[in-house]
Amino acid sequence: ETGVTQSPTHLIKTRGQQVTLRCSSQSGHNTVSWYQQALGQGPQFIFQYYREEENGRGNFPPRFSGLQFPNYSSELNVNALELDDSALYLCASSYPDRGDSAFFGQGTRLTVV
């Protein structure tokens, strides 16, 4: 086990609704990254947080937003859900050095209907 925990594990939402996903990072890791993995694809980077600030962002619209808390846990918020947002959302924690290995949680499976 990596020590990275995500909640909930599964979620079903209706198009247009908002959702919040949560991630607790591994002890000692102050950097959290979020990835979206569509079925049959590799994970795609959404954004990264370091010391409560957004540190980098992938090609995702502003309705994808996040937070990092002083204990380094993090939230991913998605507004105005679309059917294409249905995916596995993965959280990874690491140290800020890009060469450090990122350890992933078990993911949250989001289904938008």
Added chain:
Amino acid sequence: AQKVTQAQTEISVVEKEDVTLDCVYETRDTTYYLFWYKQPPSGELVFLIRRNSFDEQNEISGRYSWNFQKSTSSFNFTITASQVVDSAVYFCALISNSGYALNFGKGTSLLVTP
């Protein structure tokens, strides 16, 4: 721009066979890191190995071995004497010093049958 290509979408082998998963990458950076992750049906990405661009030594860990060749921009993964528990999707990923994100390939689905 960075890109990781895993040309093999699906591989099926019989238990005890050796299997090699291919990974080819593109980056303009001279400092970068390569990774392999395993994703079982449960969904969690399990870290297998990290290699930096200055270390071309091959690595062996039990039945797993990795071959890093900068000349061909490849970082291939071999499983020796495969087992049913090796069945999973395997991802190769790249991160460079100029980026924040792991860039993943599309993954190779490995099925090992008894």
